Amino acid sequence: MLSLSRGCRARRRHRPCPLLLLSALLWAPALVAFNLDEEKLTVYSGPPGSYFGYSVDFYIPDPSTVSVLVGAPKANTTQPDIVEGGAVYYCAWPATRCRQIPFDNTNNRKIKVNGTREPIEFKTNQWFGATVKAHKEKVVACAPLYHWRTLKDSPEKDPVGTCYVAIQNFSAYAEYSPCRNSNADPEGQGFCQAGFSLDFYKNGDLIVGGPGSFYWQGQVITASIVDIIANYSFKDILRKLAREKQTGVAPPSYDDNYMGKLISMSVSNMFYVLSVVFYFQMASYFGYTVAVSDVNNDGLDDILVGAPLFMEREFESKPKEVGQVYLYLQESAFLFQDAQILTGTEVFGRFGSAITHLGDLNQDGYNDIAIGAPFAGEDRRGKVLIYNGYSNGLNTNPSQVLNGAWASQSMPSGFGFTLRGDSDVDKNDYPDLIVGAFGAGKAVVYRARPVVTVTAQLILNPMIVNPDNKTCLLPGSQLLVACFTVRVCADFEGQSISDGIVLKSELQLDSLKQKGAVKRILFFDYHQSHHYFSIVIERQKQLHCQDFLVYLRVTILAYN
Ligand SMILES: [Ca+2]
Ligand SMILES: [Ca+2]
Numbered sequence: 001m002l003s004l005s006r007g008c009r010a011r012r013r014h015r016p017c018p019l020l021l022l023s024a025l026l027w028a029p030a031l032v033a034f035n036l037d038e039e040k041l042t043v044y045s046g047p048p049g050s051y052f053g054y055s056v057d058f059y060i061p062d063p064s065t066v067s068v069l070v071g072a073p074k075a076n077t078t079q080p081d082i083v084e085g086g087a088v089y090y091c092a093w094p095a096t097r098c099r100q101i102p103f104d105n106t107n108n109r110k111i112k113v114n115g116t117r118e119p120i121e122f123k124t125n126q127w128f129g130a131t132v133k134a135h136k137e138k139v140v141a142c143a144p145l146y147h148w149r150t151l152k153d154s155p156e157k158d159p160v161g162t163c164y165v166a167i168q169n170f171s172a173y174a175e176y177s178p179c180r181n182s183n184a185d186p187e188g189q190g191f192c193q194a195g196f197s198l199d200f201y202k203n204g205d206l207i208v209g210g211p212g213s214f215y216w217q218g219q220v221i222t223a224s225i226v227d228i229i230a231n232y233s234f235k236d237i238l239r240k241l242a243r244e245k246q247t248g249v250a251p252p253s254y255d256d257n258y259m260g261k262l263i264s265m266s267v268s269n270m271f272y273v274l275s276v277v278f279y280f281q282m283a284s285y286f287g288y289t290v291a292v293s294d295v296n297n298d299g300l301d302d303i304l305v306g307a308p309l310f311m312e313r314e315f316e317s318k319p320k321e322v323g324q325v326y327l328y329l330q331e332s333a334f335l336f337q338d339a340q341i342l343t344g345t346e347v348f349g350r351f352g353s354a355i356t357h358l359g360d361l362n363q364d365g366y367n368d369i370a371i372g373a374p375f376a377g378e379d380r381r382g383k384v385l386i387y388n389g390y391s392n393g394l395n396t397n398p399s400q401v402l403n404g405a406w407a408s409q410s411m412p413s414g415f416g417f418t419l420r421g422d423s424d425v426d427k428n429d430y431p432d433l434i435v436g437a438f439g440a441g442k443a444v445v446y447r448a449r450p451v452v453t454v455t456a457q458l459i460l461n462p463m464i465v466n467p468d469n470k471t472c473l474l475p476g477s478q479l480l481v482a483c484f485t486v487r488v489c490a491d492f493e494g495q496s497i498s499d500g501i502v503l504k505s506e507l508q509l510d511s512l513k514q515k516g517a518v519k520r521i522l523f524f525d526y527h528q529s530h531h532y533f534s535i536v537i538e539r540q541k542q543l544h545c546q547d548f549l550v551y552l553r554v555t556i557l558a559y560n
């Protein structure tokens with residue numbers, strides 16, 4: 001049976017009587033419930049201090065299997081002599097146990113220089129698992145603070161970053177470090193920090209962000225997973241892939257300019273760089289997060305950009321750091337409207353630290369969005385705000401706010417620092433959401449509940465009541481009264497709802513009469529003007545009706 005907490009949409013059709021106004025209240029779940037279930041959670045935990053939950057993703061190697069990947073960039077591993085190298089955990093669903101994925105079991109590789117062996121790389125504190133992304137059965141995770149010695153005679157430590165790829169259900173692994181090459185130092189790719197950001201194209205090719213290349217101009221590198229795996233050798237530390245593409249160096253005016261900038265790419269086989277399109281407030285961290293989703297359902301992808309350190313200034317008052325998210329609706333190919341702006345409400349809440357596409361959570365045809373404010377809320381527990389799409393963008397008020405469960409201690413829990421949506425873990429055809437809380441070492445899976453759409457109507461028989469046509473004899477009296485039938489009908493529908501529902505209903509007669517005024521119509525059986533009842537509907541789209549006999553009260557009636 002359906003509980004009232006299920007679902008989120010309801011329609012009602014009323015047919016008012018020409019003489020008397022009736023109303024039926026179906027206790028629409030929209031009034032009491034939200035789409036994401038905050039009670040039946042799955043909470044995964046990692047080792048204390050490991051920053052478990054810093055990155056999260058769904059792992060869907062085939063349509064029947066969904067599990068969760070969680071990065072813990074300060075976790076210890078079995079790698080000999082490596083301290084806090086970082087790890088990625090595989091967490092089956094619905095079980096709550098996780099295990100480390102053995103991307104790399106090795107110590108630092110060494111070379112012989114002048115007869116002595118010295119490390120050529122430095123995996124301690126490399127932040128492996130700061131990013132993790134999956135595409136079907138392929139998984140990539142990166143260590144953006146991985147350093148290597150460079151090829152110079154005098155040893156150096158350049159933070160080039162590195163990534164590891166796993167395929168075939170974690171049966172084969174390969175390393176990919178595109179900035180580990182002879183183009184060293186800050187002016188080259190020595191400070192690249194490859195894997196600081198990470199994604200896949202729809203075709204399964206990899207996109208790696210390296211923000212530190214070319215004096216922090218940053219660069220984007222793409223490669224095919226097939227190429228990364230092919231002929232991979234652990235000993236081959238310098239390796240250039242034939243079909244790899246890298247964005248190059250720009251003029252020095254683009255060096256480290258601190259202004260927000262956004263470079264977006266189409267998710268296709270082609271490699272577009274849309275150029276620097278938007279500039280915003282100094283140091284607002286505009287572009288800290290970017291998400292793509294078609295929120296207004298016009299078939300064109302729209303872009304969301306987070307600026308979690310945005311300062312709001314009101315008149316002469318002190319600026320307040322509240323964070324903002326900008327939604328750019330795409331009007332035609334690569335032409336965007338002015339931004340719709342969502343502003344955080346809590347100072348230092350870091351609204352916009354994470355943004356994720358959720359899919360259509362409430363099944364109204366428009367994609368929905370989750371935005372993290374990881375330092376917001378009581379005791380800085382963190383919040384995640386759900387915004388519903390509609391024909392003109394996003395509703396400015398969140399439809400639901402998820403609150404973190406872990407109070408800030410030595411550090412905030414960071415609930416909402418990472419988000420991942422638009423995958424269905426429990427196979428109920430509704431998309432679910434993972435929220436990371438790395439400060440508390442947690443990752444939480446929220447499942448979306450099915451949506452029930454209810455259609456209800458009132459039908460009067462006869463449609464026009466003649467007060468002089470007194471045909472009903474009131475029980476226990478000799479009085480004849482004018483009477484008629486009120487029929488209440490309802491049906492429901494919804495994806496993945498196989499069982500019946502119970503609608504708790506209230507029927508009010510003469511409902512527009514002011515409170516306390518004498519009602520002109522009463523139920524024949526109860527002599528009251530309102531009645532609570534349940535409508536049991538066993539199947540979808542099956543109209544269920546209930547009849548109630550009512551009568552017109554006679555003014556001089558001495559009936560109590
Ligand atoms: Ca759109
Ligand atoms: Ca929606």
Ligand SMILES: [Ca+2]
Pocket residue numbers: 423424425426427428429430431432447448
């Ligand atoms: Ca689901």
